[in-house]
Amino acid sequence: MQKLFVDLKKDVDDSYEIHIGRGFISEKIDELNQKSKFFVIDSNVYNLYPFFQNLQNVYVFEASEKSKTIESVEKILVFLKNNGCLRDSILLAVGGGIVGDVAGFAASIYMRGIDYYQIPTTLLSMVDSSVGGKTGVNLYETKNLIGTFYQPKAVFIDMDFLNTLSDEEYKNGLAEVIKYALMFDEKFYSLLDENSKEIEDRQEILESVVYRCCEIKAKVVKEDEKEHGLRMFLNFGHTFGHAIEIDSNHTIKHGFAVATGMYLETLFGHYIKKVNDETALKVKNILNKYSFELKYSFLNEESFLRAIASDKKARQSGISVALTPKVGSGIILKGVGIDLIKEFFVSLRS
């Protein structure tokens, strides 16, 4: 098993470990026997793994973007209360990003905060959402509008969960993997480029891919836990990507929307002369290599643009967009006006 450290020794020590390995999860959960344990478990995972069916205090959650709501949080809080969860109990979130975000948010507000652990079971949650302490839910149309920064006590990544992940869910996570390469690590880009077949087939190399993503994420979170600077680079593809998710009425999953978002944001960067031809081509090539759809036709252009303007990353001064002017490094454009974005989409059509 490999271990990484998310070093957050600031005012208080919120540091924690990420454990990455295979077939260790039941043992790890049993080891945490010093406190009473409560589980929020994705319904698919619960049905697939008998180990989880034998646990006590389990809340089975049918996770979908539509259930990422304050009502779901309330149900979890009621479950915790009715089953005797106390300040020194722990909550374990087992599932993909939605489970982690919703359960983590519940943990952060129940009795003003109880300890929780992230046990991600999808590629997307392993490489991104389980690390870094972002928790929260959507408010109507707006994604992740309500939430907290609340770090887990540890993240346990058992690669064996990927054996039962659907191809679609797996690919959903690959988009976030590509994002790390484009924003932070040119060598990692080459590795993803040269080993696409092995990675798509979920071969051995995958563990080192997950490790590298978590390593980058841990470093970013250490430097900028609350997203004032470097962490904004992780939003590459998300400004347009979130709008795609909303405009498509969530028929396009997060990772697929982020992939198209990365491409469109790159074209936007090219349009405003912040991204050169070579980089734009590299972004396109890697996304093509993993067979991501790059085009998007709005269902409703007005609501698409409204979604961009009301993104939670928006400020009074405008929208912020993360770009990669050169593969392996990023910049943040702040104060981008919606009119410029409109103009860009008009130019795409001509």
Ligand code: GLY
């Ligand atoms: N998923 C982006 C972040 O954790 O900041």
